[in-house]
Amino acid sequence: MEPSGELALAAEFPTPDHEQWLGLVEGVLKKSGAEFDSLVTTTYDGIRVRPLYTATDVPPGFPGLPPYTRGGRPQSGAWDVRQLHRTPDREAVMADLENGVTSLWLRVPGDRLADVLAEVYLDLAPVVVDGGVDFLDTGRAMLRVWDQSPVLPGDVRGNVGADPLGVQARTGAPADLAALTDLVARAEPFPELRVVVVDGLPFHEAGGSDAQELGAALAAGVAYLRHLVDGGVPVAKAVRLLEFRHAATADQFLTIAKFRAARRLWSRVTELSGAPAAQVQHAVTSPAMTTRRDPWVNMLRTTIACFGAGLGGADSVTVLPFDHAIGLPDDFSRRVARNTQSLLLEESRLAGVVDPAGGSWYVEALTEDLARAAWEWFREIEAAGGLPTAFPLVADRIAATWERRRANLADRTDAITGVSEFPNLGEAAVTRAPAPAEPGGGLPRIRYAQDFEALRDAADAAPVRPKVFLATLGPVAAHTARATFAANLFQAGGLETPNAGPTKTVEDVVAKFTESGARVVCLCGSESGYAELAAPVADALRAAGAERILLAGKKSDAGIDEYVYTGCPALSVLEHTFEFLGVTR
Numbered sequence: 258m259e260p261s262g263e264l265a266l267a268a269e270f271p272t273p274d275h276e277q278w279l280g281l282v283e284g285v286l287k288k289s290g291a292e293f294d295s296l297v298t299t300t301y302d303g304i305r306v307r308p309l310y311t312a313t314d315v316p317p318g319f320p321g322l323p324p325y326t327r328g329g330r331p332q333s334g335a336w337d338v339r340q341l342h343r344t345p346d347r348e349a350v351m352a353d354l355e356n357g358v359t360s361l362w363l364r365v366p367g368d369r370l371a372d373v374l375a376e377v378y379l380d381l382a383p384v385v386v387d388g389g390v391d392f393l394d395t396g397r398a399m400l401r402v403w404d405q406s407p408v409l410p411g412d413v414r415g416n417v418g419a420d421p422l423g424v425q426a427r428t429g430a431p432a433d434l435a436a437l438t439d440l441v442a443r444a445e446p447f448p449e450l451r452v453v454v455v456d457g458l459p460f461h462e463a464g465g466s467d468a469q470e471l472g473a474a475l476a477a478g479v480a481y482l483r484h485l486v487d488g489g490v491p492v493a494k495a496v497r498l499l500e501f502r503h504a505a506t507a508d509q510f511l512t513i514a515k516f517r518a519a520r521r522l523w524s525r526v527t528e529l530s531g532a533p534a535a536q537v538q539h540a541v542t543s544p545a546m547t548t549r550r551d552p553w554v555n556m557l558r559t560t561i562a563c564f565g566a567g568l569g570g571a572d573s574v575t576v577l578p579f580d581h582a583i584g585l586p587d588d589f590s591r592r593v594a595r596n597t598q599s600l601l602l603e604e605s606r607l608a609g610v611v612d613p614a615g616g617s618w619y620v621e622a623l624t625e626d627l628a629r630a631a632w633e634w635f636r637e638i639e640a641a642g643g644l645p646t647a648f649p650l651v652a653d654r655i656a657a658t659w660e661r662r663r664a665n666l667a668d669r670t671d672a673i674t675g676v677s678e679f680p681n682l683g684e685a686a687v688t689r690a691p692a693p694a695e696p697g698g699g700l701p702r703i704r705y706a707q708d709f710e711a712l713r714d715a716a717d718a719a720p721v722r723p724k725v726f727l728a729t730l731g732p733v734a735a736h737t738a739r740a741t742f743a744a745n746l747f748q749a750g751g752l753e754t755p756n757a758g759p760t761k762t763v764e765d766v767v768a769k770f771t772e773s774g775a776r777v778v779c780l781c782g783s784e785s786g787y788a789e790l791a792a793p794v795a796d797a798l799r800a801a802g803a804e805r806i807l808l809a810g811k812k813s814d815a816g817i818d819e820y821v822y823t824g825c826p827a828l829s830v831l832e833h834t835f836e837f838l839g840v841t842r
Contacts, residue, residue: 275311282308300511301466301658302630310618320611321535324524326517326624327612328570329535335608336566337573338598339385339539343692344585345369347376353591354382357599360415362387362539362575364693367398371405379406383414385454385500385539390428390696392419393436396452400443403450416451416500417444422477422644426459429699432645434484441490441498451537452498453481460651461504462545463700464659467515468627472634473644473651474501475522479635480644482530493532501536504543505566505574507558510623512565513614516540518628520570522635539573540566547582548706550713551675552687555579560597567607568614574598582704584689652700659703666705667828676706677827680713680748709749712831715842716751723838725807726775727756728766728798730782730790739809740781746821747779750831756781763794767801777834779807779821791815805837 283293296308318324321331340358342350345365350373354361360383365373367388374384379402388395396417403413419440421432437453444452457474465473478499485495503519505512516538523536542562547555556579566574576597578590586594601607614620634654641647665671672678695702704710716723725747729736744754757769770778778798780791787808792815795806799816807830808817821830835842 275309278309301662302468302627304468304623304626304630306623310622312618318615320615323528323533325520325535326524326628327615329520329537329572331611333609333611335602336571337383338595338602339573339575340591340595341541341575341577342373345373347373349588349591350374351376352588353595356592357595359383360385360573364389367391367395370395370398371402374402379403380408380412383416385416386418387454388418390424390430392421392424393433393439396440397443400440400447403447410446411448413447413450416454418454419452420454420456422480423454423456423459424696425645425648425699426456426651427699428696437481437484438488441485441488444498451500454500454502454539455481456502458502458504458541458544459700460655461543462702463652463655464545464662464703465655466658467511468630468634469651469655469658470504471515471519471522471627471631472638473655474503474519475526475631475635476638476644476647478523479526479639482526486530492530493534496527496530496532496534499537500539502539502541503571504545505540505562505569505571506543506546507561509561509565510620511627512562513569513620514623514627516566516569516571517612517614517620517624518631521624521628522631525632538571539575540569540571541575542566542577544577544581544702545704547577547579547704548673548676548710549582549687549704550706550710551681551684552579552583554675555581556593556597557674559594560601563597563601564607567601568612570612580687580689583687584691587689655700659701662705663708667708667826668824669827670824671705673706673709676713677709677749679745682748682751682753708828709831711842712750712828712835714751715835715840719840722751722753723835723840724753724755724773724775725777725779725834726770726773726803727754728770728778728780728794729757729760730766730780730786730794731761732759735783735786736781739783742823743779743781743807743809743821746827746830747834749827750835752831752834763790763797766794767797770798770803771801776803777805777807777837778803779809780813780815780817781809784810787813787815791817805834 298306318327320328337360338358339360339362340353341362343364362385364387386395386399417440419437421434421437425432441452444450455474455478457470460470460473482495486492520536527534542559546558559576563574563576576594578586578594580586580590638647641650669677727740727743729740747754755773757766760766791813795815805818807819809821811822
């Protein structure tokens with residue numbers, strides 16, 4: 258081999274093509290009786306995620322240029338660290354701004370805004386208000402605060418928070434688009450101020466998929482754009498008044514693709530409107546993914562979500578505190594939330610590169626597939642009359658997706674760490690002051706952990722904690738895998754799981770069962786152990802007082818009432834057990 262200026266490590270190896278790789282993979286899979294499709298997963302939007310992507314999956318594009326898939330700006334830079342405050346707490350607001358937060362998201366009454374912001378330098382800290390059903394009064398109040406401050410009108414940044422379609426999605430009340438017109442007129446003196454929030458969270462929190470959230474938010478954005486232009490606002494100015502809010506989840510790659518796809522979608526809309534522009538994005542870590550049980554795991558979820566939103570190019574990011582689902586955050590949880598972003602920005606330096614995920618064949622393909630799925634859904638909404646007319650269609654479609662997701666949560670296909678998997682039955686309860694009540698009447702607000710957590714609550718409230726005795730057959734090596742699996746499953750419902758430990762005889766198992774005081778039993782052992790011991794142990798346990806017997810496995814000739822195994826309907830198993838034990842839910 259002749260020396261050259263470049264080191265070619267693969268120079269002596271033939272270059273394989275995709276078909277050759279596919280043939281080799283299929284050959285390996287056939288040996289285990291599997292097919293190639295076993296390596297393919299499908300998202301809730303029907304997107305098939307393949308095990309391998311190539312350069313042919315990468316569309317062209319540049320940061321800062323239409324369709325803005327690779328970013329709304331041509332240069333790198335830190336995203337805006339935006340903290341949510343649900344109560345008028347001036348001290349908490351100042352603590353955030355003095356320790357890394359760069360903008361505020363205030364969900365407080367309009368008559369308290371002036372007091373909360375009394376010490377805030379409004380030319381340095383943009384403010385986004387969220388008045389919910391009272392968005393008109395809250396928006397007017399915030400505009401008065403800006404007007405009465407010493408800040409020059411051209412230096413005012415933030416958002417008045419008008420979102421009448423979001424209010425309708427949350428409450429079912431008709432959208433007050435006239436109020437939107439009022440706020441746009443009152444905001445005229447502030448040229449850099451945004452007025453409208455196009456909020457995708459109502460669709461996400463109702464259990465919708467990523468494409469459903471993007472498509473519905475896009476339809477809302479188009480509805481606002483039409484209303485503003487029809488009211489005499491130039492299209493270029495109308496586009497600048499809008500900011501989009503999307504959920505960021507612990508699915509890292511889908512979150513990255515989601516924000517990239519959202520910009521691509523909005524770029525197409527604004528291009529057709531005659532005023533091409535990048536979508537201004539506010540990412541919020543998903544409220545739906547947060548748990549009340551083992552809430553410390555939420556810190557991991559929100560870190561991944563923030564990572565995905567940052568790499569996806571979001572302009573602003575809100576990390577919800579780990580105790581968000583429990584109540585109002587304390588000083589510690591707020592500090593962790595803001596430091597999560599500081600770490601990713603200052604130590605991991607995620608914002609040091611424009612579109613760091615760009616060029617990943619998988620991310621590029623996923624972005625394209627998600628954008629296409631969302632665009633088709635958007636067109637369907639438009640064909641049904643657009644928003645708000647198509648809200649019944651949106652609600653029905655999202656409800657169907659939630660039922661599919663709920664089924665996957667119930668059998669733990671979609672696992673929730675610390676809740677449906679690896680629960681901590683001995684965890685100390687985290688208590689917080691209650692948060693203000695959220696409006697209802699429209700799309701539901703769900704959390705993925707809610708069904709399992711309802712069982713945990715019922716088990717905690719029972720006079721005596723319900724239990725399932727694990728009848729372990731044989732030595733530890735013979736039963737530990739299935740005993741661990743069964744304990745994990747039953748504890749996900751708050752059930753105590755005493756076990757027999759290493760056993761040699763039927764009498765050993767029966768003696769430990771009698772000591773446990775349990776009424777329900779789950780046999781745990783190896784396949785060979787079941788063949789020899791399952792039937793006699795089950796008979797002996799029934800004679801000793803066992804009223805219901807389950808088995809960790811899929812089949813047995815013993816008299817078994819129910820089976821638990823990977824992929825079994827875990828939530829149903831737990832519900833049946835609760836009903837049998839008479840535990841009120």
